[in-house]
Each structure stands twice: as C-alpha cells, then as structure tokens.
Amino acid sequence: MSKKIHTTRNHSIPEYSVKITKQKGIRMRVTPQGKLIIHANPFCTKESIEKFIQEHVDELYFPLKSSSVRLFGRSFQIRKVTGSSNHVSTCEHELIIQAKDCTLMEKVYQDFLKQTAKDVLSDISDMIFLRVQPILTKKPKILIRRMSSSWGVCHPDKGSITLNSELIHYPVEFIEYVICHEFIHMVEPNHSPAFYAQLCKVMPDYKRRIDLIETSNEKQYLM
Numbered sequence: 389m390s391k392k393i394h395t396t397r398n399h400s401i402p403e404y405s406v407k408i409t410k411q412k413g414i415r416m417r418v419t420p421q422g423k424l425i426i427h428a429n430p431f432c433t434k435e436s437i438e439k440f441i442q443e444h445v446d447e448l449y450f451p452l453k454s455s456s457v458r459l460f461g462r463s464f465q466i467r468k469v470t471g472s473s474n475h476v477s478t479c480e481h482e483l484i485i486q487a488k489d490c491t492l493m494e495k496v497y498q499d500f501l502k503q504t505a506k507d508v509l510s511d512i513s514d515m516i517f518l519r520v521q522p523i524l525t526k527k528p529k530i531l532i533r534r535m536s537s538s539w540g541v542c543h544p545d546k547g548s549i550t551l552n553s554e555l556i557h558y559p560v561e562f563i564e565y566v567i568c569h570e571f572i573h574m575v576e577p578n579h580s581p582a583f584y585a586q587l588c589k590v591m592p593d594y595k596r597r598i599d600l601i602e603t604s605n606e607k608q609y610l611m
C-alpha cells in the first residue's frame with residue numbers, strides 16, 4: 389500500500405493527507421495529533437476527495453447531542469474527534485472523545501462514563517470505609533447502576549450497597565456523604581437519632597456536603 393501526501397491551502401477545507409487503499413469509496417479520520425487523513429482508492433480524483441471532505445468535515449468535529457458534561461462538579465465542553473483508537477481524555481475545560489469512526493462516539497462516551505463510575509465510586513468507598521470502620525467491621529460490596537429515584541440504597545441483609553452511577557456528575561464531597569450515609573444504614577437501618585449520632589461522629593460536616601447539590605429535584609433522592 390503506497391502513501392501519497394496531498395496538502396491544500398483551499399480555505400474551505402482543512403489540510404489533509406491521502407492514504408491510498410483498495411477499499412471502495414472514501415473514508416477519513418483525524419490522528420491524535422489532529423492531522424486529517426483521507427483513505428481513498430487510486431481511482432478517486434482530487435476533486436472527488438475534496439468534495440467528500442467539504443460534505444463530511446462537520447462530522448469530525450460536531451458536538452454530541454449535549455455539548456457539555458459535568459464530572460465531579462466540574463464542567464467540560466465535549467469535543468469529538470475521529471482517530472486511530474477509541475479513547476476519552478480531558479484537557480483543561482474540554483472532554484475529548486476520540487473514536488475510530490463517528491458512529492462509535494456515543495458508545496465510547498457511555499463506556500467511559502460507566503468505567504469512571506466503577507473506578508471512582510469504588511475508590512471513594514474504600515476511603516469512606518476507613519472512616520466508618522469502628523462502626524462497620526466488614527466493607528459492604530459496592531454495586532453501581534443507574535437509578536431514577538435515589539442516590540444510594542443499602543441492603544444490610546446482603547451486605548451490599550447500590551450507588552447511583554449518576555453520582556459521578558456531582559462533587560466528590562457530596563459522593564462521600566452519600567456513601568457514608570449508606571454505610572451507616574448497614575448498622576442503623578432507619579433515620580433514627582442513633583443514625584444521625586453515628587453520621588455526626590463520622591462526618592461532622594455532612595450538612596455542608598448536602599448543600600453542595602443545588603436543586604430540590606436532586607435533594608429529593610437523598611433518603
């Protein structure tokens with residue numbers, strides 16, 4: 389397979405390189421370095437390639453359905469690029485989603501959110517368990533799933549708690565509070581004075597942490 393480099397100064401399309409392939413039609417991708425690569429067979433003319441780029445260039449950079457996301461209380465603008473691998477990274481105020489082709493963007497993004505929830509919520513649970521250890525001797529199993537009406541649920545009979553995967557959009561201090569709350573429910577199932585006494589002992593600033601989330605719609609899931 390030979391590689392031929394084309395560059396253009398045409399203002400309506402970005403600079404690009406052409407890689408000759410045997411496949412039918414024209415495809416394009418952006419390298420992690422931001423270079424636009426066109427895959428085309430030897431019969432494609434320069435005109436047909438540039439027409440293709442003009443028609444499809446927006447697909448390389450167009451924003452997802454929602455153009456921003458909040459992660460751990462911080463806002464990120466979403467940027468989509470195509471490239472040689474599927475990957476999500478953050479850079480200052482941007483969340484960059486790189487996928488091998490445009491149709492994979494949403495899946496790459498959703499997989500990233502799912503993995504982040506799994507990794508971060510387990511790490512925070514480990515730290516919070518150290519705080520509640522005098523009360524709880526065995527660390528509950530952490531289950532994570534998307535829930536529509538609560539931030540966390542505890543199952544003392546099964547020795548586990550379920551956390552809402554949507555928590556990753558909120559500040560870490562609030563997530564710590566939710567986990568602490570559910571851990572204490574393992575020994576104090578109701579919101580009794582004994583429950584709050586334990587909560588105050590383990591997390592004296594819990595009220596401030598609740599106030600980190602803004603709307604009453606979010607707060608109604610607190611129980």
Ligand SMILES: [Zn+2]
Nearest residue numbers: 569573610611
């Ligand atoms: Zn509760």
